[in-house]
Amino acid sequence: MAKSTYVYVSYIRTTPEKLWAALTIDTEFQKQYWFGNTCLSGWTAGSTWKMEGPDGTLMDAGEIVESDPPKRLVIRWTHQWKPELKEEGPSLCTMLLEQEGSAVKLSITHTIERENSKLITAVSGGWPKVISNLKSLIETGSIAVDVNKK
Amino acid sequence: MTEARDADLLFKALADSSRRKLLDLLNVHDGRTLNDLCEHLDMTRQGVTQHLAVLEEANLIGTVRRGREKLHFLNPVPLQEIYERWISKFEKPRLKALADLKRRLEKDHG
Numbered sequence: 001m002a003k004s005t006y007v008y009v010s011y012i013r014t015t016p017e018k019l020w021a022a023l024t025i026d027t028e029f030q031k032q033y034w035f036g037n038t039c040l041s042g043w044t045a046g047s048t049w050k051m052e053g054p055d056g057t058l059m060d061a062g063e064i065v066e067s068d069p070p071k072r073l074v075i076r077w078t079h080q081w082k083p084e085l086k087e088e089g090p091s092l093c094t095m096l097l098e099q100e101g102s103a104v105k106l107s108i109t110h111t112i113e114r115e116n117s118k119l120i121t122a123v124s125g126g127w128p129k130v131i132s133n134l135k136s137l138i139e140t141g142s143i144a145v146d147v148n149k150k
Numbered sequence: 151m152t153e154a155r156d157a158d159l160l161f162k163a164l165a166d167s168s169r170r171k172l173l174d175l176l177n178v179h180d181g182r183t184l185n186d187l188c189e190h191l192d193m194t195r196q197g198v199t200q201h202l203a204v205l206e207e208a209n210l211i212g213t214v215r216r217g218r219e220k221l222h223f224l225n226p227v228p229l230q231e232i233y234e235r236w237i238s239k240f241e242k243p244r245l246k247a248l249a250d251l252k253r254r255l256e257k258d259h260g
Contacts (some may be wrong), residue, residue: 005180005181005214005223006180006223007180007212007213007214007223007225008212008225008226008227009209009212009225009227010209010227011156011209107212109214124226128226128227128229128230129230131227131230132227132230132231132234135227135231136231136234
């Protein structure tokens with residue numbers, strides 16, 4: 001398979017609508033779980049999309065390929081900040097939200113049409129932290145584990 | 151499904167050497183089919199399928215369908231949660247020690 005892929009799955013005890021908002025329009029919430037980063041977009045198919053760092057640095061840019069709230073979001077995603085990652089060109093990030101009992105199964109697939117992608121290696125380290133923070137923040141209201149919580 | 155049950159499934163899934171070997175194989179090379187994984191284990195196809203089901207239930211692997219094939223990927227998210235729960239606090243002193251060392255060395259250098 002001449003491409004690099006990563007798949008991340010998390011079960012988050014929330015509703016698809018709340019999770020969708022956390023992934024898209026709720027930028028204040030986003031900053032808390034995405035290390036100060038925010039994603040800006042119109043969130044409909046064809047709209048531009050970008051991710052900015054805490055100081056406004058452009059980290060990634062692209063466009064929304066598919067948007068079916070609160071179920072499926074596909075972003076064409078090109079890294080902007082590091083030259084060696086930018087030159088790899090666009091990757092495709094698919095977010096799938098499925099209700100399963102009292103939780104929502106969030107599956108994130110990040111793919112690029114090249115082998116041994118540096119971008120995919122870079123995101124493979126970042127996504128688990130972001131998703132883990134997101135889950136913790138939605139379920140408990142804080143990103144750090146509170147050991148005193150009963 | 152409760153948090154306690156999630157943790158039980160996770161540790162039960164990890165408490166088996168064949169299942170850890172499957173995770174190791176996916177760690178080396180992701181996106182493998184059942185046939186590919188069977189080649190590396192001295193076990194029946196049915197046995198491998200059952201272990202993969204336990205790993206999937208514990209959310210340690212994610213799967214993607216490609217035509218008639220099912221591709222398996224290591225899902226590191228629950229392991230990240232273990233790391234944050236028990237290990238990440240030990241990172242802070244180490245990072246502080248490095249920062250202190252850098253500050254001291256650079257001060258001596260200047």
